[in-house]
Every structure is written in structure tokens, then in C-alpha cells.
Amino acid sequence: MEFSLSEEQLAFMKSVYNFSKKEIEPLTTEAERKGEFSFEAWKKMADFGLMALPFPEKYGGSDAGVLTTLIGMESLARGGADGGTTLAWGAHTILCGVPIWLMGSDAQREKYLTKMITGEWIGGFGLTEPEAGSDAAGMKTTAVKKGDKYILNGSKMFITNGPVGHHFVVIAVTDKNAGHFGMSAFIVEKDFKGFSVGKELDKLGNRSSSTSELIFEDCEVPEENLLGPLGMGFVGVGKTTLEWERSCLLAAGLGGMEYAMDVSLKYAQERKQFGKPIAHFQAMKHKLADMKVSVEASKLILYRVAWLKEQNKNAMLEASHAKLLMSELGMRLAEEAVQIHGGYGYMKEYPVERGFRDCKLGTIGAGTSEVQRMVISKMLLNLKAKGGKK
Ligand SMILES: Cc1cc2nc3c(=O)[nH]c(=O)nc-3n(C[C@H](O)[C@H](O)[C@H](O)COP(=O)(O)OP(=O)(O)OC[C@H]3O[C@@H](n4cnc5c(N)ncnc54)[C@H](O)[C@@H]3O)c2cc1C
Incomplete structure (x- = not known):
């Protein structure tokens, strides 16, 4: 190894x-x-x-x-x-x-x-809908072939880069009787007829990214903008992108944890109370030690996903392990970073306040913690049913 x-x-x-x-x-x-x-x-x-x-x-x-x-x-x-x-x-x-x-x-x-x-x-990506989030396959947006175009109707919710994007990979139903193989991917440009962007959504964190709804009203998409084979949008994008998404977006989470740890370490050595830097108090030392362990555990689990992917091995389950562990450790670490900074940590002037707000998206976006637990336990139970071997 x-x-x-x-x-x-x-x-x-x-x-x-x-x-x-x-x-x-x-x-x-x-x-x-x-x-x-x-x-x-x-x-x-x-x-x-x-x-x-x-x-x-x-x-x-x-x-x-x-x-x-x-x-x-x-x-x-x-x-x-x-x-x-x-x-x-x-x-x-x-x-x-x-x-x-x-x-x-x-x-x-x-x-x-x-x-x-x-x-x-x-660019951006539209999967989630106002009424289909965790159950993304329950989407309602449709694409119907008409001549040399597909006509899209429906909407996509919470789309990152919506207000600033030039084009979006959008998943829509092309055959409602074909389940996961009845959804196709399209590249939709902002100037296509029938496409519009909803108002920018105001958010708790990640506020330097822009988010909005995407709206399709008889939106005309040229047939050459079908992405991949017809019916393979949901499955194909899941296969090609999910592990990339988990590793690279989680890497940003890991870097955010390291940043919070770096500034907390510095602050704990500079801030004095009772005549000593607060880093001298055992309660603070333990918080810093826990932060370091969270960072190292996250790094190992995440780098392993990347390693598996570079060996052309399937990393779907490992990516779920990483997503669940890191988003929850990240939230705890962000909270401890604010705690170490005391009242200053609660102020916008200090970056740990921003980290605390940004970090919450980790347990929600791209599959909530509850969904990750569902995926992992489903795999575990299936494996056990086949004799408990990995
Ligand atoms: C800032 C931001 C940016 C985003 N960017 C994008 C983007 O660019 N493109 C995109 O397509 N989407 C994007 N999303 C959407 C994101 O992926 C969804 O919000 C997420 O998948 C959850 O869906 P939902 O919000 O509809 O919650 P819901 O699915 O309604 O979930 C609500 C609660 O119910 C729980 N729940 C749901 N089903 C189950 C179940 N079976 N068992 C147990 N609990 C369950 C969930 O875990 C959650 O706690 C973004 C979201 C945010 C907040």
C-alpha cells in the first residue's frame, strides 16, 4: 500500500x-x-x-x-x-x-x-426538482421528440451556477415506462427558446455561489444536444460522475476542515485567558487533537476513493462511506472551530463563522446523510443475504 x-x-x-x-x-x-x-x-x-x-x-x-x-x-x-x-x-x-x-x-x-x-x-447540472430531491428518479420534467428537436417541459430546483451559467446538463424523462432507463441527459443552453432561470435563491452558506431554479416551457433542444444514448441519462451520469463528484467535492470539504484547523491552531496559541494562551488548557488541546484526527481520517477515506478510481475499480460504496463520514465530521469540526474562537468565532469578521455555515451543505447536497445510510445499509444487507462475504 x-x-x-x-x-x-x-x-x-x-x-x-x-x-x-x-x-x-x-x-x-x-x-x-x-x-x-x-x-x-x-x-x-x-x-x-x-x-x-x-x-x-x-x-x-x-x-x-x-x-x-x-x-x-x-x-x-x-x-x-x-x-x-x-x-x-x-x-x-x-x-x-x-x-x-x-x-x-x-x-x-x-x-x-x-x-x-x-x-x-x-456550466451547471440539473437533476433535482421542486418535488423530487432524494428520490431524484421521481422527476417530472419530460423531453418529447418533435422533428429534429426535443421539447422539454418542467423545472429543476437548487441549481448551482443557475444565474451565471451558459449551459446545463439536464436530466429529463423520455420514456415514463422504462424506470431508470427512461431518463435522458441533454445539454441545454441559456439562450434556447423556452428556457428561463428563476430568481436567485438566498442561502445560509456557500453564498459566493449562485443558485436558482431552471424552467423549461416547451424548451427547444436540438437533437444533437442529447448527451449519451437515449434513456441512459440517469444511469450514465450516475456511473460516470458520481465517484468524481464525491471525491472532488469532498476534497473541498477536506480542505475546508484543514483551513478551520489551521486558523484554530493559530488562534488557540495567540489568544490569552487567565494569563496563558488558551492552547494550554486541556479542554482546548483535546478539541485540537480531535480536529486533527477528523482531518486524518477524512484524508485516508477520501484518498482511497481516488486510488480505487485510478485503478479503474468500482468506488461507489466507498464514495458513500466517505461522503457520510466526512460531511458529519466536517460539521462537528466547524462547530469546534467556532467554540475555540469563543465570541470572536461568532462574528463575521472571523472565517470560522463562514465555514460553519458553508459546511452544513455537506450533509444535504448530492445525497443526504440519511440517503447515504440507506445506500450503505442496503449494500450491507444484500451482501449478507449472499453469504456475508465482501
Ligand atoms: C446549495 C445547494 C446547491 C445544490 N446544487 C444542486 C445542483 O447543482 N444540481 C442539482 O441537481 N441539485 C442541487 N442541489 C439539490 C440537492 O442535491 C438536494 O437538496 C438533495 O439531494 C436533497 O433533496 P431535497 O432538498 O429535495 O430534500 P428531500 O429529499 O425532500 O429530503 C428532506 C429530508 O427527508 C429525508 N429523506 C428523504 N427520503 C428519505 C428516505 N427514503 N429515508 C430517510 N430519510 C429520507 C432527507 O434525508 C432529508 O433529511 C443543491 C442543493 C443545495 C441546498
């Missing part, structure tokens, strides 16, 4: 961290306060090469692999980029870009990936 990163990966980690601290943190701290997406930070991230990471060189990408992409996200977040910034990156690069790369035609890759990599076009 090999646990070390290559020299090249360590150097990359350091350079993304330094870039994030110097160039991104000041911009996104301001954007988060205003509740606005920062186009300036977006452009800097694209120029630095962060949108290019997973994609083939042929389209302007870096062919970096899962682990290096993950490290990039971890370092961006550890350097101080907030949750909204990494969420917007994830919706664009992973949720929209990866399905186009892995399921798309060459023409679709050429048209969309090249402009997504330069940051010129922002």
Missing part, C-alpha cells in the same frame, strides 16, 4: 495553496459577504488551470487524474477559497464537464469543454 504523494503532486499542492491564499481568499471573502458570485475569482482560477484539471489535453485540459484533481480542490479550499467557490467549480467542472467528457460526442466535447476549460462558459 502506497500512501505518499509524488514530488510533483506535493509541489502542485503548495502552488494551489499559495495561489488560493494570495489571489482567491480576498476576493471570495468579499463575494461571500455580499452573497455574490465573483467573476474575477473565476477568471483567475481558470487562468491558473483549475478548470482544466481532469480533462484530456486534446480539449485544452491537463489530464491530471482523480487524485491530482482532488488535491487541487483540497488545496484551493485550504488556502482560503470558501465553500461557494469550490461548489461553483464542482458544478461546472465535475457535474457538467465530466458527463460531457465521458458521455459526449467529439463535437459536443469540442464545442463545450474547450470553452469551459478557459472559464469563458460556465
Whole structure:
């Protein structure tokens, strides 16, 4: 078993961290306060090469692999980029870009990936609906073939990058009798007839990302914008994207935990009460020790998902383990970071308050904790029924 990163990966980690601290943190701290997406930070991230990471060189990408992409996200977040910034990156690069790369035609890759990599076009992903969240397969949005177009009707809820996006990978029902194989993926551009974006939604955290509903009213999508085979949208996107999504978005969560730990360690050594730095009190030492253990456990479970994926092994269950553990440890760590900072931790001037709000999305987005427990226990029970062997 090999646990070390290559020299090249360590150097990359350091350079993304330094870039994030110097160039991104000041911009996104301001954007988060205003509740606005920062186009300036977006452009800097694209120029630095962060949108290019997973994609083939042929389209302007870096062919970096899962682990290096993950490290990039971890370092961006550890350097101080907030949750909204990494969420917007994830919706664009992973949720929209990866399905186009892995399921798309060459023409679709050429048209969309090249402009997504330069940051010129922002992408998003529409699965969730107002009445279909955890039960995403219960979606109502339909796509009906008419001549050389598909006509989409329905809506998608809570879509990251909705208000700023140029195009979205959208899943819609094409055959209501075919269950999971009756849903197809489409690339829908913001200027297509019948497409509109709802008002921007105000959120608890991740406030530098923009979120809205997407609305389809007899929306005309050219047939060449069908992504992957007809009927394979739900299954195909799940297969191609889920492990990427879990590893890279969770990496942002890991970086957020490291950031909270870094600032708490510093604060605990600087802040004095009863004539001593608070880091000298056992209760504070224990909190810092628990933070470190949470970070190390999260790192191991997450890097293993990336390792499995790089070996071309299935990591679906392991990705669920990581999602559940990390989002819950992350929430606890964020709370302890505020506690260590005392009253100052409750103030907007200190970054742990933002981390505490950003972090809650971890147990909700992309499959809630309850859904993860459902998936894991289902697998366990099936395995036991087959003789209890793994
Ligand atoms: C900031 C933000 C950004 C998002 N970005 C996107 C995006 O870009 N694209 C996209 O498609 N979606 C996006 N989502 C949607 C997100 O994935 C959903 O919110 C999530 O899947 C939960 O669905 P829901 O909100 O409808 O909750 P519900 O499914 O209604 O769940 C409500 C509660 O019921 C519980 N529950 C539901 N079913 C069960 C069950 N069978 N057993 C036990 N408990 C259950 C849930 O765990 C939860 O606690 C985003 C959400 C947020 C908040």
C-alpha cells in the first residue's frame, strides 16, 4: 500500500495553496459577504488551470487524474477559497464537464469543454426538482421528440451556477415506462427558446455561489444536444460522475476542515485567558487533537476513493462511506472551530463563522446523510443475504 504523494503532486499542492491564499481568499471573502458570485475569482482560477484539471489535453485540459484533481480542490479550499467557490467549480467542472467528457460526442466535447476549460462558459447540472430531491428518479420534467428537436417541459430546483451559467446538463424523462432507463441527459443552453432561470435563491452558506431554479416551457433542444444514448441519462451520469463528484467535492470539504484547523491552531496559541494562551488548557488541546484526527481520517477515506478510481475499480460504496463520514465530521469540526474562537468565532469578521455555515451543505447536497445510510445499509444487507462475504 502506497500512501505518499509524488514530488510533483506535493509541489502542485503548495502552488494551489499559495495561489488560493494570495489571489482567491480576498476576493471570495468579499463575494461571500455580499452573497455574490465573483467573476474575477473565476477568471483567475481558470487562468491558473483549475478548470482544466481532469480533462484530456486534446480539449485544452491537463489530464491530471482523480487524485491530482482532488488535491487541487483540497488545496484551493485550504488556502482560503470558501465553500461557494469550490461548489461553483464542482458544478461546472465535475457535474457538467465530466458527463460531457465521458458521455459526449467529439463535437459536443469540442464545442463545450474547450470553452469551459478557459472559464469563458460556465456550466451547471440539473437533476433535482421542486418535488423530487432524494428520490431524484421521481422527476417530472419530460423531453418529447418533435422533428429534429426535443421539447422539454418542467423545472429543476437548487441549481448551482443557475444565474451565471451558459449551459446545463439536464436530466429529463423520455420514456415514463422504462424506470431508470427512461431518463435522458441533454445539454441545454441559456439562450434556447423556452428556457428561463428563476430568481436567485438566498442561502445560509456557500453564498459566493449562485443558485436558482431552471424552467423549461416547451424548451427547444436540438437533437444533437442529447448527451449519451437515449434513456441512459440517469444511469450514465450516475456511473460516470458520481465517484468524481464525491471525491472532488469532498476534497473541498477536506480542505475546508484543514483551513478551520489551521486558523484554530493559530488562534488557540495567540489568544490569552487567565494569563496563558488558551492552547494550554486541556479542554482546548483535546478539541485540537480531535480536529486533527477528523482531518486524518477524512484524508485516508477520501484518498482511497481516488486510488480505487485510478485503478479503474468500482468506488461507489466507498464514495458513500466517505461522503457520510466526512460531511458529519466536517460539521462537528466547524462547530469546534467556532467554540475555540469563543465570541470572536461568532462574528463575521472571523472565517470560522463562514465555514460553519458553508459546511452544513455537506450533509444535504448530492445525497443526504440519511440517503447515504440507506445506500450503505442496503449494500450491507444484500451482501449478507449472499453469504456475508465482501
Ligand atoms: C446549495 C445547494 C446547491 C445544490 N446544487 C444542486 C445542483 O447543482 N444540481 C442539482 O441537481 N441539485 C442541487 N442541489 C439539490 C440537492 O442535491 C438536494 O437538496 C438533495 O439531494 C436533497 O433533496 P431535497 O432538498 O429535495 O430534500 P428531500 O429529499 O425532500 O429530503 C428532506 C429530508 O427527508 C429525508 N429523506 C428523504 N427520503 C428519505 C428516505 N427514503 N429515508 C430517510 N430519510 C429520507 C432527507 O434525508 C432529508 O433529511 C443543491 C442543493 C443545495 C441546498
